[in-house]
Amino acid sequence: MSDTTATVKYRKDYAPTDFRIDQVHLDFFLEDEYALVTAELNFSRRTDSNATKLFLDGEDLELQEIYIDGMALSAEQYLLSDEGLQLLDVAESFVLKTVVKIQPQLNTSLSGLYKSGSMFCTQCESLGFRRITYYLDRPDVMTTFKVSLSADKEKFPVLLSNGNLMDSGDTADGRHYSEWHDPHPKPSYLFALVAGDLGVLRDTFTTCSGKLVSLYVYSEHENADKLAYAMQSLIESMKWDEEVYGFEYDLEIYNIVAVGDFNMGAMENKSLNVFNTAYVLSSPETATDSDYEGIEGVIGHEYFHNYTGNRITCRDWFQLTLKEGLTVFRDQQFSADMGDAALKRIDDVNVLRSVQFREDMGPMAHPIRPDSYVAMDNFYTSTVYNKGAEVIRMMHTLVGADGFRSGSDLYFERYDGQAVSCDDFRLSIADANNRDFSQFELWYSQAGTPKISLSSSYDADAQRFVLSCEQSCQPTPGQDEKLPFHIPLLTALFDKDGNELAGERVLELCEQRQDFVFENITTEPVVSALRKFSAPVTLDFEQSDSDLQVLMSYDSDTFNRWEAGQRFATRAIFDLMTSLAEGKSIAPSPKFLDSMVEIANDKQLSPGMKSYLLCLPGHAALSGQLDVIDPELLQSARKVLRTAVADRLQDKFSELYDAMSSDEAYEPSQEQIGRRRLRNVCLSYLSVASTGNGVEMCATQFADASNMTDSVSALACLANLDVPQRQTALSDFFEKWQDEDLVVDKWLSVQASSSASDTFARVVALKEHPAFDIRNPNKVRSLIRTFAANPVHFHSADGEGYRFVADCVLELDKLNPQIAARIASAFAQWHRYEPSRSLQMKQQLQRISEQDKLSPDTSEIVKLSLQA
Ligand code: BES
Ligand code: ZN
Numbered sequence: 001m002s003d004t005t006a007t008v009k010y011r012k013d014y015a016p017t018d019f020r021i022d023q024v025h026l027d028f029f030l031e032d033e034y035a036l037v038t039a040e041l042n043f044s045r046r047t048d049s050n051a052t053k054l055f056l057d058g059e060d061l062e063l064q065e066i067y068i069d070g071m072a073l074s075a076e077q078y079l080l081s082d083e084g085l086q087l088l089d090v091a092e093s094f095v096l097k098t099v100v101k102i103q104p105q106l107n108t109s110l111s112g113l114y115k116s117g118s119m120f121c122t123q124c125e126s127l128g129f130r131r132i133t134y135y136l137d138r139p140d141v142m143t144t145f146k147v148s149l150s151a152d153k154e155k156f157p158v159l160l161s162n163g164n165l166m167d168s169g170d171t172a173d174g175r176h177y178s179e180w181h182d183p184h185p186k187p188s189y190l191f192a193l194v195a196g197d198l199g200v201l202r203d204t205f206t207t208c209s210g211k212l213v214s215l216y217v218y219s220e221h222e223n224a225d226k227l228a229y230a231m232q233s234l235i236e237s238m239k240w241d242e243e244v245y246g247f248e249y250d251l252e253i254y255n256i257v258a259v260g261d262f263n264m265g266a267m268e269n270k271s272l273n274v275f276n277t278a279y280v281l282s283s284p285e286t287a288t289d290s291d292y293e294g295i296e297g298v299i300g301h302e303y304f305h306n307y308t309g310n311r312i313t314c315r316d317w318f319q320l321t322l323k324e325g326l327t328v329f330r331d332q333q334f335s336a337d338m339g340d341a342a343l344k345r346i347d348d349v350n351v352l353r354s355v356q357f358r359e360d361m362g363p364m365a366h367p368i369r370p371d372s373y374v375a376m377d378n379f380y381t382s383t384v385y386n387k388g389a390e391v392i393r394m395m396h397t398l399v400g401a402d403g404f405r406s407g408s409d410l411y412f413e414r415y416d417g418q419a420v421s422c423d424d425f426r427l428s429i430a431d432a433n434n435r436d437f438s439q440f441e442l443w444y445s446q447a448g449t450p451k452i453s454l455s456s457s458y459d460a461d462a463q464r465f466v467l468s469c470e471q472s473c474q475p476t477p478g479q480d481e482k483l484p485f486h487i488p489l490l491t492a493l494f495d496k497d498g499n500e501l502a503g504e505r506v507l508e509l510c511e512q513r514q515d516f517v518f519e520n521i522t523t524e525p526v527v528s529a530l531r532k533f534s535a536p537v538t539l540d541f542e543q544s545d546s547d548l549q550v551l552m553s554y555d556s557d558t559f560n561r562w563e564a565g566q567r568f569a570t571r572a573i574f575d576l577m578t579s580l581a582e583g584k585s586i587a588p589s590p591k592f593l594d595s596m597v598e599i600a601n602d603k604q605l606s607p608g609m610k611s612y613l614l615c616l617p618g619h620a621a622l623s624g625q626l627d628v629i630d631p632e633l634l635q636s637a638r639k640v641l642r643t644a645v646a647d648r649l650q651d652k653f654s655e656l657y658d659a660m661s662s663d664e665a666y667e668p669s670q671e672q673i674g675r676r677r678l679r680n681v682c683l684s685y686l687s688v689a690s691t692g693n694g695v696e697m698c699a700t701q702f703a704d705a706s707n708m709t710d711s712v713s714a715l716a717c718l719a720n721l722d723v724p725q726r727q728t729a730l731s732d733f734f735e736k737w738q739d740e741d742l743v744v745d746k747w748l749s750v751q752a753s754s755s756a757s758d759t760f761a762r763v764v765a766l767k768e769h770p771a772f773d774i775r776n777p778n779k780v781r782s783l784i785r786t787f788a789a790n791p792v793h794f795h796s797a798d799g800e801g802y803r804f805v806a807d808c809v810l811e812l813d814k815l816n817p818q819i820a821a822r823i824a825s826a827f828a829q830w831h832r833y834e835p836s837r838s839l840q841m842k843q844q845l846q847r848i849s850e851q852d853k854l855s856p857d858t859s860e861i862v863k864l865s866l867q868a
Helices: 221-226 228-245 289-304 317-338 341-361 382-415 422-432 439-445 545-554 558-581 590-601 607-614 619-623 631-648 650-659 670-688 694-704 708-719 724-737 741-752 759-767 777-788 800-813 817-827 835-850 856-866
Strands: 019-030 035-045 054-057 062-068 078-080 084-087 093-102 112-116 119-123 143-152 158-161 164-170 175-186 193-196 198-206 212-220 253-259 272-276 451-459 464-472 487-494 500-509 513-518 526-528 538-540
Touching: 062 084, 119 253, 119 272, 143 158, 143 193, 158 175, 193 212, 193 272, 198 221, 198 228, 212 221, 212 228, 228 253, 228 289, 228 317, 228 382, 253 289, 272 289, 289 317, 289 670, 289 708, 317 341, 317 382, 317 422, 341 382, 341 558, 341 607, 341 619, 382 422, 382 439, 382 487, 382 500, 422 439, 464 487, 464 500, 487 545, 500 513, 526 545, 545 558, 545 590, 558 590, 558 607, 558 619, 558 631, 590 607, 590 631, 590 650, 607 670, 619 631, 631 650, 631 670, 650 670, 670 694, 670 708, 694 708, 694 724, 708 724, 708 741, 724 741, 741 759, 741 777, 759 777, 759 800, 777 800, 777 817, 800 817, 800 835, 800 856, 817 835, 817 856, 835 856
Parallel strands: 019 143, 212 253, 253 272, 451 538
Antiparallel strands: 019 035, 035 093, 054 084, 062 093, 078 084, 112 119, 119 193, 143 175, 158 193, 164 175, 198 212, 451 464, 464 513, 487 500, 487 526
C-alpha cells in the first residue's frame, strides 16, 4: 500500500459489528510449500442491526472455495479486495465456509502463519489472523474455537492449538492430526497453532481448588536442556496470581513454545503461549542474570494475561493499555516479590525515563490510550506499556493494596468474558473504593510528561513547613493545552541527620498549584519527594548538594536514595559539560566523588544496592534532560566523571572485586545476582582507570568465567577498549559459541554498542557476517537496533551511522515492516540534536519517506517524525 492511501483509524469511530460469530471451526492442512485453511463460521445478526452485507478482513489469502449454508457462492455474491471479502447479501444467521491457500514459508513479516526454522507457528496480535483466514478480525468479536490440524507425522510430530486436546491419530500417507477445543470465548488475536519436531519439558501444577494442570514447555530438540527455569517461572507465576489476585488457572493444559524467529518478546495466546527463545532458554553458561530476570518477568507477564487480557479483553485496539499497562504492572509486582523490590523499581523507572519520556518529547508522543493510528503495530509503545503501567500503579497508590484488590475483584465481577474499555477498569477501581477518578481520566487522554515544580518555606516559630507544588505539561502533537492531572506524590521529611520528621504521606496534587502543610516540624527539613517514583513526572526542585547527600545516605525509601545519587551525578556531569563546551578543563565535583567513596565503603548496603548506587546515569537518561543534545560532548563529560570515580576508588574497587568473587555453583538468586553485579561494576570501572591492571583483569575474568554473566561483562569492557586483548576475546567468544544463537546475539550487540573507534566499520562488516541474518528479528535487534542506540557512533558527525541505519530500514521494510518501523523510530528525536546532526537525521527520514511502496508501518513513523 502506498503511503497516500494508508488510512487513519480513529477511536471515536468505534461501533460494534452487525454480526456475531457464535462458533468457529478451523481446519489446517499443512504442507511444506503451502497450507490449506478451511474455516466454518457461524454468523448471526445482532438484534439492533438489519445489515445484509458483511465485510470480512483478509490479507494475502488465495480463496479456493466459498459456501454459505453448504451452497457454493457464485461470483456475483461476493467481492474480493486486498483488504478482504465482502458478502453482498446474507441472511440473519448462516454458516460461511471458506477454503483459502496460504504460503507460510514465504511469510517474512512473521505475522499470521509462518515458518521459524522447520516449525510452523502463528502470531495473530494485533491484525495477523486476517492473514490466515477471512474473519471479523477485531478484539470485540469473541467466540469459541474448534481447531483441527494435520501434517506429516515424521516432520511435525507435535501439533498444538488452543484449549484442550480432544482427539488425535494417524491418517493415510504418513500424516497425523490433532483436534483442539477451547471452551473460553476469545478474540481472533489469541488464536495460535504450532506444528514441529520439538523437545519438551513436562510438569504439573495443582491449583488452589485442587485442579491438576499439565504444563509443557517446548523448544527445538537441541535446546530442550534449557527449559527448566522457564518452567519454574511458570509455576511461580501461577502460584503468585492465586495468592495476590485470587486468579486460578482455567484449563487443564498450559503450553509454552519457544521459537527463534519472533517479532516481539512473547505472546499470550490462550493456553498456547508462543515465546521468543530469548525469554525461554537458559543455562548458566549461556544466559546472563538479566536473561534469567527477563525470563521470569515475561513468563509471568504472558501468564498474567490469562485474566487481564484473555478473559477480559480490549473492546478495540485503542484500549490496548487496558491489558498491557495492567499486565506490565502485574509482572512488575511479581518480579518485585520474587527478587529485590527496590532494585526492580529502579530498573523499571530507568526504562520509563530513557524510553517513554523520550517518546513524550518527540513527534510520536501519544496518550496511553491513543486517539488514532495508521499501523496498529506501531502503537505497542513504551507509552502504552510502561506509562500505562505507571498509571495503574498510581491508582494502586491512591487506593492502597487492599483497595486495589477490591477494585480488581469488582472488575472481574462486572466484565469477565467481555471486551471492555479503559474506562471500565478505572471506574471499577474507583467504585470499589468510593473514589472519584474523573480527573484521573486525563492520564488516559492527555499525552506528555507533566513537570512538577516544588518550592518550600519553613516557619521556625510556628514549626510549620509548607511544600508548594505547581504542575505543568508541555504541548504534544494535537494537544496544545493541558488540564491539570491528578497526581499522587509520596512524600516524607527528614532532618539533616536523617531522622524522620514527617512519615510518608500521599499528597494528592489535583490543582495546577497547591500547598501542602506539615505541622510540628521542629527543624528545617530535607524533603524526600516522589518517593518510589509515585508518578510518571519530572521534578523541578532545587535541592542543595548537602540535602542530596542526606537523602543519599539516609532516606528510608531505597528508590529515593538512589535517585538522590543520580541527581547528584547528573549535576556533576552537566557542570563538566558546560566547562568542556567553554574549552575549560575543571576537576569533577569533589563532593560527588566523596559521596561515591562513602557508598563504596558503606558496610550496611547490600552488594546489589551498592552496585546501583555506584553506577552513573546512562546516556539516554541524561540526554532526556537536555534541551539540545550534543552526543559527543555529553559522552566526554560522562567519561571524565567515570574515569575520576575509577581513579579515586581504584583500590577499593579491587578490594570489592575480590570480596565479591565466589566459587559457589551458579544460581540466579537475588543474593548471587547482587554480588556478581557489584563485582562487574567494579571491573568496568577498573577497566577505565588511568592506571592499574584493569585490562588484564578483564582478560582473566573472560578466560576463567564459569557463567555467561561474568563472561559477557568482561567481554563488554574489552570491546570498548582499543587493546589487543579485545580481538582475542571477541574471536574466542565467537569460536566457542557460534552454534548458540542467543549467545551470538550477545556477541553482535556487545560490538554494536561499543564505544571503540572502529565500531562503525565493524558493524558494517558484521551485517555481512554469516552469523547475521536480516530475516531474524533477534539478529536485527542485536546488531542494527543496538547500533542505532549507540550514543556515539550512530551519531557520528559525518552522518555515516545515520545513512547506514536508513539503508537497513529500507532493506527491512520489504521483508518485515514491523521491525523496519521500530528501527526507523531511532530518527524520531532528530529535532533534539545540535543543528548539524539534526539536519542529517532529517535528511535520512526524507530519503526513507521518498521510497516507493513503503509499508504503512514505516511510512507512519517517518511521516509523523518529519512533522516535528
Ligand atoms: N501481547 C504482547 C505481544 C505482542 C505485542 C504481540 C505486539 C503482537 C504485537 C505480549 O503480551 C507482550 O506484551 N509482550 C512483551 C513483553 C512483556 C514482558 C512486556 C513483548 O513482547 O515485548
Ligand atoms: Zn502483554
